[in-house]
Amino acid sequence: MTQIITPDTVVEKETMFSSIIDNYKKTEEDSHILWKKVDQTKPTDFIQYVDKLTKSETIIELTQKSFERFSVAKGDKIIDLGCGAGKDLMALGAMTGETGEVVGVDLSQEMVNVASARVASQTHIRVIQGSADATPFPDNYFDRARCERLLQHVPKPSDFINEMTRVTKSGGKIAVTDPDWESSRVSGPESAEFAAITKAIFFDCKFNAHPSIGVNLKHYFKQNPSLSNIAIIPAMFTLNSLADANDILCLFSRADLACKQSLITADQLSTFKSEMIQRDQDGTFLFTLTIFTCIADVCKQ
């Protein structure tokens, strides 16, 4: 059932992500630090957040589409970098079968603990703690390497793409999925004032290291000479309720952050929220965001 939003319920619904986003620093340089510090902040909030996205239909569909293009065979070895609470490990393990091997890597020990418990029944799946740009595996160990919603948070995405390519053998594939946060759109008044507010919230307000990474993945892949047949699979996240937009894609938290960063005034923040609540109440609320998967063949000379 669709939840009716009032200013009070917004606050209640927002608490989980607000506690995460409050930690965001003002400067772009610092913005990648947040997801690096899961264990030092409130790990349960982060785990709940990734678990919430696990249930999103758009995420389920886009991951499924990327798996279809990934062409995993029984017996393959796969690495899932920044695997979080293990969203995709069981599905990958089903694709490789018990003759294969699936390794999840995450920087957060808390995420690793949760993910390990979830795959405990599968001896061919394991999860290790570490940074995904420096894994302990030899060159060409894996058939497939992937990561989902990781590169937006890291300081140097190229280092991670290079590491994925290093550990993947020639003839293998790598796949990266990330959003283009700057593609965020909401239905609202067709006025210059509202356009300026949404530009400040969706474009000027930086809340992670690489907000436009999704649309630039091809460019990053192209820099590695061992990657060929680079292809893009786009997916549009469409949310029809304000509750979901806040819960899943942090809409009001981002608006609050824009105000904190002095990109919009308190009055503009209030106007924005009122418009969103009004649209939600009259059934015309719409929020969209594009997420991209970039997939390529590994071809080493």
Ligand SMILES: C[S@@+](CC[C@H](N)C(=O)[O-])C[C@H]1O[C@@H](n2cnc3c(N)ncnc32)[C@H](O)[C@@H]1O
């Ligand atoms: C947004 S979550 C996505 C998790 C998972 N891929 C999913 O789809 O549910 C990003 C994850 O990357 C992890 N992370 C951040 N920096 C990392 C790094 N340098 N190496 C490995 N994992 C990292 C975080 O701990 C977090 O679990």
